[in-house]
Amino acid sequence: MSGISALNIAKDSLISHQTAINTTGSNIANVNTTGYTRQRPVFTTNGTMDVAAGLVQMSVSIDQIERVYNRFLEAEINEQIQDFGYSETRKEQLQLIEIIFNETTGEGIDDLFNKFWGALEDLSSNPEGQPERVALLSAAESLTYLFRSFSSDLVAVQDDANAAISDLVTQVNGKLASIADLNEKIAQNETGTGDTNVLRDARTVLAKELAECIDIQYFEDSRGALNIFISNGLTLVESGNYYTLDVQANAGNSFYYDVVFTDNPGVSINKYITSGRLAGFMEIRDTTAAAYLNDLNMLAATLVQEVNVQHRLGYDLMSNVGGDFFDPSKTDARTIAVSAAIIGDINKIAASETVNGDGTNAMYVGRLKDALVLNGNTSTFNGYYSSFIGGIGEDVASANRICNHHTDLMNQLNIKRESISGVSVDEEMLNLIKYQTGYSAAAKLCSTVQELVDTLLGLV
């Protein structure tokens, strides 16, 4: 055994520890980098030497810089983040809807219904009174205005969700392109000697962001490429190739967007998107808000129908047979309005039951407040509306609970991921001390070998 070989060992050790310190440095530097996976140098012994006593392990090298991560945990996170994206989108959108229908202040449709019924009662006790007629018209106009305004606010939520769907599709396409690009680079580098850790970190982040937008399935093939599919098995990314999505206005759904593959624009894939933000926006747009609109329309249509029927049974102040109180051609919440004839002449309000001008018909119209005319003749107008609001409150409360649940799960998983892949400065400091000690020891080895050599040379 020569002194020179010991010098070689010392050199390898110095280089290895230097590399280890560099790795520690990179971990410390990236302590706040999103998606950064901590790296760990893997020391291995290099070569052996035969001596009389047996094999002696020689030297050291760093075999690889390993990314410390748990593939199954990443998969679990990508699974969860889809549900998280879906539930958070629903929560946010439902909260917007809840603001529209906030009846807690007592200034919503419910209150205006009450004012409308009250105005009819007042008119019944003074049928010729102009102030009573004006008050009734104004109560009815406020009520119809609020119907129209709530309806258009709901449609605005739908329109915004629709625009968000188009934006998300653009974002998804960007991520698909980036993932395909990274797939390509990772494949090239792994066949060579290049380091793919940074590329893989970037790809993991992109996959996670993608999963938050749309529910995906994926696997990593033998070449290290991440292949991604939507839930019906159609490919989004395959190695370096990707298939972009697009939106198409659907004439059968108020010209709202269907999501399609760019190369197959005729076929909607809406039904295969069952989770993620995209599905959340589609659910709000096509199901939740649409159902609320339907309920509101039903309420408006029934109001127009019932009030008009009773109003036509009465007589106005000029002894005419009562006309329609609400415009009979406008029977949904978006358009509901008091009929032009009544707006033009409040004396056309048919408050009387006879040509003599009593107030009994106004009382009969007012009695509709207690009539069971909705929900298969089981609900009054106010009853129907308050259970409608209760339903929205329940939907929001449940969306909040579900979202909180998924947020908690995501937090737990992130903590788990961080506990495996996250950087701990304390740990890195201790590693630094460890590697520094190793480095100092190797340096000491160097100087010892040098002394040995000096001693040897001194003999000459």
Place this chain on the structure above:
Amino acid sequence: MMAMRVSDNTRFDTMINNLFAVQDRYNQLMDKMSSQKNINRPSDDPPGMGRVMKYRETQAAVTSYTRNVDSANAWITMSESKLTSVNNLLVRAKEIALAQSSGTANALTREQAAVEIEQIFDEIKSLANSKYGDRYLFAGTKMDQAPFSSTASAATIGTALTADDNSFDGTVASGGSYSGSVNKTYAVKIVSSGAFGAATYQVSEDGGKNWGGVTTMPVGGNITLGDGIDLTFTAGTTDLTTNDIFYVHASAEGYYHGNGEELFVEIGKEITFSYSISGQSIFTDKGKGDVDIFATLENLKTALLNNAPNDVAAQIDNLDAAGKQVNKCIARCGAKANRLEVAENNLSDLYYKLTELISKTEDVDIADITTKFSMQQIVLQASYAMAARIGNISILDFLR
């Protein structure tokens, strides 16, 4: 057991999440503190929200009913006071009749008495024509003219009237002689449009409330409504059209021109309340009435002017009966007022109960919320203190 690695991100993320959670709870409490309401949006308590809306609806209805009770009450109080005055005047008239029917009276006193009776007649007439607001107290539902006139008129059929928006532009005239015992408003409604001989119509004898069978308009345009009333239509350029309305007021002989209907308001869920007493039952011998008060006074005056003590005495019984008739109506006013008082008490009880229920459901319990708020404040302070400290501790503090 191997300890779990705690990365720096975990430490900070956990801390921030916890801090947010505490701040969120703190803000929710602050919301409730400042609004003093437990329910600030429907999702805070969906069933509670539904209950509050139901309570508010009932409360609004109760407010309407209360307003109706108030205005009905004013109407009745007014009616009662007018009728009490009428009663006093009738008592005076009876005194006069008693005095002037005795042998001590003579032609001169009777002539003076006749003047007083005439004044009593006028006063009662003006009381009977009293208004509340713009509406006659004792006209039934026919408000287009003063209900009582100074002279008795024979049974009359008014001119035929048309609704403003009728399409038919021909003429219509009433005719015949009225044989009904009480005042009525007959209405004719065109059911299907067409020329005479094709158009169909319905007749109502109660002003349009209830309708009879559908009949075809005869080619000649002459129809009989009932109680001796005829209408004659003369074609114009536009045919009779669906919902054209024609009506005619018919009065039985006497002083009264209103009708026997009563006025209604709602004073509870589907509880209608009649708050008026028609002049017909107070002052006439038609419908529910027994004596025609104005005729009695007129007869008394004539008897006095004729210096006919027997004729004067003959009116004493009638005046008695008239007093009873008016008193009966005053008693009805009293009964109505009592009923309203009960209703008003119930409504105001209900109103306060509802206010209490609403408050219980949506208002915060101040003591409770203040305690919770202080507690949350301490938690928040603790969280801040912890957050400030956690960032400071690291192994770096111990390395030199």
